[in-house]
């Protein structure tokens with residue numbers, strides 16, 4: 001664990017376990033009324049690892065003669081690398097679980113969770129595509145259900161200890177921290193901001209060295225851009241602690257880079273569609289043009305952001321689609 005800001009410790013779980021289980025950060029805000037931000041993975045090994053680190057931080061505080069009363073845990077959003085450990089950590093460390101209303105709607109049961117991530121019926125009908133439906137249904141149905149729940153040690157949360165609004169304030173160590181609803185990567189995503197110190201917990205929205213995943217059914221590019229701009233303009237913003245990777249000490253510059261990257265990617269898709277003229281282009285052709293050498297994993301990731309970008313471009317009135325037989329063809333306007 002690393003003290004990333006005075007009194008805030010970062011514990012990174014799941015290091016070097018491959019691309020399907022990225023290392024994820026959990027933050028312990030120490031003090032007289034502290035809080036753990038994000039829940040990490042829920043396998044026995046991960047929970048054991050976090051528990052040991054939690055105890056080490058506790059000892060460190062004791063040695064420094066500063067209070068360590070950390071009794072609450074709260075995730076940034078309802079993705080499995082962020083909530084899977086919550087129930088086990090409650091049991092092991094006596095932490096009470098705080099969820100927003102939107103997170104609880106998703107995490108109340110396995111059925112609620114699966115139906116909320118069921119792409120069928122969630123991909124806007126505008127860009128629904130037989131290929132996407134077939135791929136998404138199969139992967140989300142099988143892999144999310146069996147592989148991810150096992151690999152992540154997922155526990156659902158029918159009985160959180162407190163349910164709060166998506167937006168508002170939470171008291172941590174006698175100071176108000178802002179809960180900022182910041183959708184885009186997922187619709188229930190929140191960020192936690194301390195206006196006094198300028199420290200922001202960004203969850204998956206802003207990462208130091210990797211691009212945030214975007215894909216159906218919960219991502220929205222327009223909302224993502226708006227969330228990033230809102231965060232960029234927070235007065236006093238000085239340090240971003242993201243769920244993956246190391247702290248961001250140049251927050252405005254990093255957000256600027258991400259916005260520029262999204263802008264370039266969006267333009268790439270639009271240019272490609274325009275190049276194809278009136279005959280149109282399918283999603284698969286776009287993938288083949290943008291990614292010459294693609295693994296299954298790259299294809300899945302790319303398909304996600306391209307779909308979200310197409311939806312965004314359609315909303316902007318720059319692209320439209322038509323169905324020709326079994327194909328969905330996109331053309332520029």
Ligand SMILES: [Zn+2]
Nearest residue numbers: 077079185204
């Ligand atoms: Zn996520």
